[in-house]
Amino acid sequence: MATADDGTRGIRDQDTRDRSFLGEVKDAISGRAALLMIGVLALTALFIASYAGAFHSPKPKDVPLAVVAPQQMSGQLVEQLDKLPGSPLDPRTASSEADAARQIKERDIDGALIVDPRGTTDKLLVASGSGASLSQAVEQVVTQAEKAQQRTVQVQDIAPADQDDTRGLSSFYLVVGWCVGGYLCAAILAISFGARPVNLKRAVIRLAALAVYSVLTGLAGAVVIGPVLGAMPGSLYGLWGLGALIVFAVGATTFAFQAVAGIVGIGLTILVVVIAGNPSAGGAYPYPLLPDFWRVIGPALPPGAGTWVARSIAYFHGNAVTGPLLVLSAWAVAGTALTLLFSALTKGRTVINRSEVRQ
Structure with missing residues (x-):
């Protein structure tokens, strides 16, 4: 037969179980741990924002590009390339193809357009060792600009990435x-x-x-x-x-x-x-x-x-x-x-x- 003491003991046992559960929660997740978890949550959100913000829509902006052309047309060509929508290029003149190649290998510029005044096909020097995505972006921008002038371009990679490092990563x-x-x-x-x-x-x-x-x-x-x-x-x-x-x-x-x-x-x-x-x-x-x-x-x-x-x-x-x-x-x-x-x-x-x- 149940007694009053049994009832009291049951209530006490229930309180002990409840307190034990709350105690377990406090032991498992202290206030300091909760703050650290909030910090990790913030880092996670920043991680996503940083990577997505940097990579979601890559576009060339002010890519240093040398232009080698006869004096009478180099200034005009540099001005045209500088005014491309979105300013993908930062063009400047170079004295010769050798000078432009030297600047690329010294990492002062990322490409060079060598204009052939006797024909309609020009040469584009790039360096995929700096990153394949960059050399490809330069090629795309210059090709489109040349096409608008009824000209074509041949690409020469003078500092190529290794064949086992095709993307330069x-x-x-x-x-x-x-x-x-x-x-x-x-x-x-x-x-x-x-x-x-x-x-x-x-x-x-x-x-x-x-x-x-x-x-x-x-x-x-x-x-x-x-x-x-x-x-x-x-x-x-x-x-x-x-x-x-x-x-x-x-x-x-x-x-x-x-x-x-x-x-x-x-x-x-x-x-x-x-x-x-x-x-x-x-x-x-x-x-x-x-x-x-x-x-x-x-x-x-x-x-x-x-x-x-x-x-x-x-x-x-x-x-x-x-x-x-x-x-x-x-x-x-x-x-x-x-x-x-x-x-x-x-x-x-x-x-x-x-x-x-x-x-």
């Missing part, structure tokens, strides 16, 4: 892999031992470990893309050095973000390198095909600077790499300096922030 994927390796190394150290180094000595040790890891990862990438796969030509040692610099720059930047913001710093790295950096890197679509925002930020971020240098090493004899290498060096130096600075300011904190590790 191997350099981009190589750099993306190095960037991923850089921030994953820093993230693993954060998850294992706390995002913020406990003191300056610990920060120096982490940076030294990152330096060794960067040298090895740079070598691994260069060997895989070159001797193993044959996916891209170029100096093995040049690519090795580039890879080491990229990995260290991204890893040190991740350390700096973590020193400032804790585990959230990993998300900041993803925002800068993956969400902003990858679509603006000039990989699938080189800079002249990207919308203005991505075209401006791309050269200043590690993926863009790295992709430019990798293509220069592979197809342009290492030309035009000083600026991008300075960009990568700036990220490496700034990341190292900020990591050391904020680590010195956190001296005396617990070695492992258990709340960060648990989350």
Whole structure:
């Protein structure tokens, strides 16, 4: 027979079950975890917006193009090309075909139109090593412009992408892999031992470990893309050095973000390198095909600077790499300096922030 105590016990058991469920929810999803999930949601939305915004409608804009023509017609031709709808070209004169070819190989321009005053067929010099989508866009625009003048054009690729790198994307994927390796190394150290180094000595040790890891990862990438796969030509040692610099720059930047913001710093790295950096890197679509925002930020971020240098090493004899290498060096130096600075300011904190590790 049921008693009053049995009824009370049943109510108490039900309350305990209810409280246990709510307790499980709180334990499974803390307030901090919920905030992090909201942050991930925001990163996801930004990821979609950035990639779709950069790639959904590529159009050539102010592509540097040299024009070689007799003096009496070169000015008029440059003016006509400059006034094409949408401003796809940024034409300028060159003194000769050899001069135009030199500018292409030095990566000052992306194409050159060589006018034959004695006939109706002109020559277009391109460099698919800069990206097949760019050379194809230049060919399409110039062909249409020539057709309007009852002329035709023959295309000559003077810096072609390797036959095993037909779209010129191997350099981009190589750099993306190095960037991923850089921030994953820093993230693993954060998850294992706390995002913020406990003191300056610990920060120096982490940076030294990152330096060794960067040298090895740079070598691994260069060997895989070159001797193993044959996916891209170029100096093995040049690519090795580039890879080491990229990995260290991204890893040190991740350390700096973590020193400032804790585990959230990993998300900041993803925002800068993956969400902003990858679509603006000039990989699938080189800079002249990207919308203005991505075209401006791309050269200043590690993926863009790295992709430019990798293509220069592979197809342009290492030309035009000083600026991008300075960009990568700036990220490496700034990341190292900020990591050391904020680590010195956190001296005396617990070695492992258990709340960060648990989350």
